[in-house]
Amino acid sequence: MENKNKVIKKIGIIAVAAAVIFFTGMNVIATDKKVETKKTETVNSYKENIVIASKADAKTLDPQRTIDTTSNKTIRLIFNGLLSLDKDLNVQPCLAESWEAVDDTNTIFHLKKGVKFHNGDTMTAEDVKFSIDRARVSNQTSYLFKPITEVTVIDENTVKITTEKPFGPLLTNLAQTQGCIVSKRAVQEVGEENFFQHPVGTGQYKFKEWIPGDRIIVEAFDDAFQGAPKVRQITMRTITEVSNRMIALETGEADIAFDIGIMDKEAVKKNKDMEFLEVASPSSLYLGFDQTTPEYQNKKLRQAIAYAVDTKVLAEAVFRGSAIAADSPLPKACPAHITPAKQYDQDIEKAKQLMAEAGYKDGLNIELWVNDDGPRTDMCVIMQEQLKAIGINAEIKIFEWGAYVSRTAQPNKQLYLLSWNSTSDGDAALYALFHSSQQGLSGNRSFYKNEKLDEVLDKARYSVNQEERTKLYQEAQEILQEDIPHYTLVYPMLNVAIRKNVKNMIFRNDGYIDVENMYVINEK
Incomplete structure (x- = not known):
């Protein structure tokens, strides 16, 4: 307790200008x-x-290049999607005035007539097909739309979307920024x-x-x-x-x-x-362990770092009531959230033991990456001090935001601090961050691969039974909390x-x- 008070006191001045600032996430939802x-x-x-x-x-x-x-x-401000979400998270009409499921893998959308693009063209089903086809293949957005196998133009104001299997989050994903409809002619011209x-x-x-x-x-x-x-x-x-x-x-x-x-x-x-x-938001701020960097392939080292970090201090000293300490990789704002059995409440002795078992009895020198953001750099200063207690000397490296987004998408990097903003659906919150098919720019910047987790996330993605999906996302949380490809630190208020x-x-x-x-x- 004395150490905690000392850290809070030490960081108090640093945190004066702290803001609740979060990026990388995507997607439109909630109250x-x-x-x-x-x-x-x-x-x-x-x-x-x-x-x-x-x-x-x-x-x-x-919209098909954003992350x-x-x-x-x-x-x-510039674009609209086929669908939108209301304050209660219900899917609402937008550019599509209605839709119906033909069967488990085919959905027909009826477009509003007479909608104009900024260049004066009237939006048609061809623009919708063009936009969704772009989203399916874009490195930044395919994680939301890859299960779509075909977009068929039925007539000028009607399209059919076909998925390879029943796809639970289809409508929610179409309501995201990445699903916005662009002018086909405008893209082709420029x-x-x-x-x-x-x-x-x-x-x-x-x-x-x-x-x-x-x-x-x-x-x-x-x-x-x-x-x-x-x-x-x-x-x-x-x-x-x-x-x-x-x-x-x-x-x-x-x-x-x-x-x-x-x-x-x-x-x-x-x-x-x-x-x-x-x-409150369905977002999280996390410490990432790149699995292509040799030392972070060692689970005991990852767990040692987690045990050394006191997330309650981060929430209190930096965010002062505008964030809560995390207990799972899935944010509390997501209905499928649970508190997994494995927890990493600060335990310096346990962390030291794991350091020794990981082969780092004499300590370790690392880099801790962060973008040029006040609260995030404050968090790194706190963690730098906490890691010293287990023999880890962390040099803080600060990057401009645009460069940071690009650098963290690459393999062979150091410990890094980043956030993820999602919808309340477990697919948006977990699939991009942890599925092995999403390594790099899409979201899985830790380059994590776990066949069992892939199987669980795939089952949840291709189910339309909400109860089944919830149970699968709860299983995924247990796997991730034990394996710790990244350590979720806080759930922020925005x-x-x-x-x-x-x-x-x-x-x-x-x-x-x-x-x-x-x-x-x-x-x-």
Whole structure:
């Protein structure tokens, strides 16, 4: 207990600027918090141009090339999918107005008629087929759509999707960012490799300008099938420092700011001009062990590191009530979550014993990789200190976010800190991270392979029986917690802060915002 208090005290200053900041995840889901509308505003009082502050720049604006939530936040302004998810996680119509299952492996989708792309073209079944076929083969998105074997155009407004086996998460996956529908003609005109800079979708906002590292600007698309938006232009500003995002919000330079620092939380709540929104999420932050790096092939070393790390200290010192210590690789927000039998409550003596059994009685020098993010680097400083207690000297290496995403997708790397944001379905939360077919960019960055786990995840993926799927995901958690290809540290809360003149914005449990009916009142 004395050591824990000492660590918390030591890290207190470091954690002052900590924010709940998370990336790499993908997917749209969960409960929402909505800023209520008052009926006293007039049309001419609306603010036409707003700024949303984000901690990092997008890597891509192509929905079939995305793997991180920062990119997804802008992509979702520009594109729509066949389906969407409501606040209760139910699948809802979007570009598809209805659908029916012909049998266990064939589903027919009826498209909304007259939907326009930003280039003026009318969306047809050919665009839908083209988009889903792209998603099936993309390295970044195939984990969601690989079971789809064929997309058949029945007529201009009807498509049939065929899967190799009954595919439980089909509808949920089609509602994700990676399932958004792109303009076939636009992709062919600019080329597959250039579309990420020239996106054309059906969303309420069309792409205008991208100044890398600084801002992305989208403008209103008045022919959107949802109706013309009241906000005429949205600028996604990259403001990497959490304190600067807070300043931008306070001064009115920004109207909405993602990932406000934990120490700024109370300040936002006390400010009559601002509002703080925070939600539990189906996401996790983890310590990854690359199985292609010889020392991390040793399970006893992996377990020793886990026993040396006190996740409760991480949750308390860095997140201060905005995260909880993890007990499973599947987040608590997922219905199939259990607390596996194997747990790694901090036990230094046990960790030292495992170090000796692993062949590292005299200690070990390693690198601990992290991206340039305040809370994550704070976590690494804490873990660096904790690992010293078992003879591990960890040198912290900090990378820019874009470079980090690319580096961690490669084999032969050191210990690394990363997060995963998913839907509440176990398939999205576990398949990409741990199935051997997903090694590298798709999500399995530890390059883990376990035939038994593959079998369990495949059975769950190809079942439409929810009770059976839940039991299989519970079995998967037991396997993973024992084998520990990565060590799940905390389950975060996600946050966004807004100025109170922002109306009808929905903040969902996946950390995304829904702006379809949003408007902003001019401040006097």
